[in-house]
Amino acid sequence: MSTETEIRDRFWKELSHSPFLMVSLQGTQDHAMPMTAQLDANANHCFWFYSSKGNRLATGGPAMAQFVAKGHDLFACIDGTLALESDPAIVERYWSQDVAAWYPGGRDDPDLLMLRFDLDTAEIWCADSAASGLFHKLFGGDARRGMQEKHAEVPL
Secondary structure, X not given: OOOHHHHXXXXXXXXXXXXXXXXXXXXXXXXXXXXXXXXXXXXXXXXXXXXXXXXXXXXXXXXXEEEEOOOOOEEEEEEEEEEEOOOHHHHHHHOOHHHHOOOOOHHHOOOEEEEEEEEEEEEEEEOOOOHHHHHHHHHOOOHHHHHHXXXXXXXX
C-alpha cells in the first residue's frame, strides 16, 4: 500500500528524471504546450520555466500541467499558478548551454522571460506494471482496489 507521502516522493523523483510537462493556462482555449521544468530539490512548492515574452503562457495566471514519467508508470495532473519570476539570481541559477541555444542574446536577451509555477495540488496515479497487476488482469482480480492504493490527491 502506498501512502500519499510515498506517492508524492515518487512523483518528485520521476519528474527529476524527466522534467518535461505539458502546460496550459486555465480558462483559455489554448492547447497545452511542452515545457521543461527547472527543479530545485529544496523548492518542492514550485518550479520554473524559461520562456519568451511572446509565448502564450507569458501572461501567467491559473495553470495546469500534465506529466507522464519515462516508463509510463506514473501520471500526474498539477494545478497551480504561473507568475513572472523577477529574481535575476533564479535566471542565472538554471542557465545552461541548452537554454542559451534558445536565446541569442544570452541572459540579457530582450525576449527572455522566466516563469515560476507555484504549485497547489496534484492528482497522481501510479500504474501497476508489477507482477501483482498482471495477476489481476489475467485472473480477474479487482484492479480497482489495487488502483486506490496507487492514486492520491496531494498538496505540493
